[in-house]
Amino acid sequence: MHSQHQGPAELIAVHGAAKRLHHIAFGIHLADLPKFEEHLKKIGTPASPAPVNGLREGLWFQDPWGTWINLTPTSPLVDAPQIASDIRVDRHLWRELPKVIQPNRLGHMLMFTQEWEKVEAYYSKALGLQVSDRAAGKVSFMAGGTGIRDHHCFGLINSTHRGFQHSSFQVNSIDAIGIGAMQMQKAGFTEGFGIGRHALASNLFYYTRDPWGSWVEYYADMDKISDAWQAKDWNELPYIWPQWAPEFWGKEMNANHESK
Numbered sequence: 001m002h003s004q005h006q007g008p009a010e011l012i013a014v015h016g017a018a019k020r021l022h023h024i025a026f027g028i029h030l031a032d033l034p035k036f037e038e039h040l041k042k043i044g045t046p047a048s049p050a051p052v053n054g055l056r057e058g059l060w061f062q063d064p065w066g067t068w069i070n071l072t073p074t075s076p077l078v079d080a081p082q083i084a085s086d087i088r089v090d091r092h093l094w095r096e097l098p099k100v101i102q103p104n105r106l107g108h109m110l111m112f113t114q115e116w117e118k119v120e121a122y123y124s125k126a127l128g129l130q131v132s133d134r135a136a137g138k139v140s141f142m143a144g145g146t147g148i149r150d151h152h153c154f155g156l157i158n159s160t161h162r163g164f165q166h167s168s169f170q171v172n173s174i175d176a177i178g179i180g181a182m183q184m185q186k187a188g189f190t191e192g193f194g195i196g197r198h199a200l201a202s203n204l205f206y207y208t209r210d211p212w213g214s215w216v217e218y219y220a221d222m223d224k225i226s227d228a229w230q231a232k233d234w235n236e237l238p239y240i241w242p243q244w245a246p247e248f249w250g251k252e253m254n255a256n257h258e259s260k
C-alpha cells in the first residue's frame with residue numbers, strides 16, 4: 001500500500017500458502033546505510049540478498065531467529081498539525097471532516113516472539129531500538145531514532161513462536177479513527193473493538209480483525225518521547241477506556257495465528 005506521502009511502500013502482500021509474517025521494514029536515513037551494513041556484519045547478522053528480488057530497496061538481513069528485516073532509506077514523516085480550539089470559532093467542524101480516511105503512515109507493528117528478552121536485546125543492539133515501556137512479562141514497546149519520536153515504532157509480545165500480531169496506521173484525529181472504523185465496517189470487516197484510549201503510549205485506537213485473525217489498528221494522539229524518557233515495567237490494563245473483559249486481551253489479542 002502506498003500512503004499519501006511519496007515514500008517506499010509501507011505494506012507489501014506476498015502470495016503464500018498460509019498467512020505468515022514475511023518481513024519487517026524499518027525506515028532509515030540514507031547516510032546511515034553503510035554504517036548499518038558495517039555494524040550488522042560486526043554483530044554476526046550481515047546483510048544478505050533480498051528473499052524476493054526487487055521487493056524493497058536497502059539492506060536485508062535475517063535476525064538470529066530467521067525473521068527477515070529490511071532497512072529502507074526514506075525521509076522521516078512529520079505528523080499533521082491538529083486544529084487548535086482557538087481557530088474553531090465560527091466554523092462547522094463537522095462539515096470539514098474527511099469522508100474517506102487514508103492513513104498517513106504505518107506507525108508501528110508488533111511481533112510475537114519466543115525468547116523474549118534475547119529478541120529485545122538483539123533488536124536493541126542491531127538496530128538501536130530502545131525499550132520505551134514494558135507491560136511486565138508480556139509486551140515490550142520499542143522506539144527508534146533520536147530526538148522527539150513516537151513512543152514506539154515496534155514491539156514484541158511474548159509467545160511460543162514468531163508471528164505477526166498487529167500493524168497500526170497513524171491518522172490525524174479521533175474523527176479519522178471513527179470514520180476509518182466505519183469505512184472498515186462498510187467494507188465488510190465488522191469485527192473490531194474501540195474506540196478507546198491505551199494506557200502505555202496513551203494513543204487513541206480502533207482495532208479491526210483481519211480475515212486471518214490478526215489485527216489492524218488505526219491510531220492517533222500517541223505520546224512522544226525524547227532522550228530524557230525513562231523506560232518502566234507496568235502492570236496496568238492495556239487501555240484506560242472503554243471497559244472490556246480483561247481476558248479478551250489474553251485470548252483474542254494475543255492469540256498467535258501463525259503456524260510454527
Ligand SMILES: [Fe+2]
Binds near residue numbers: 168217219
Ligand atoms: Fe498498536
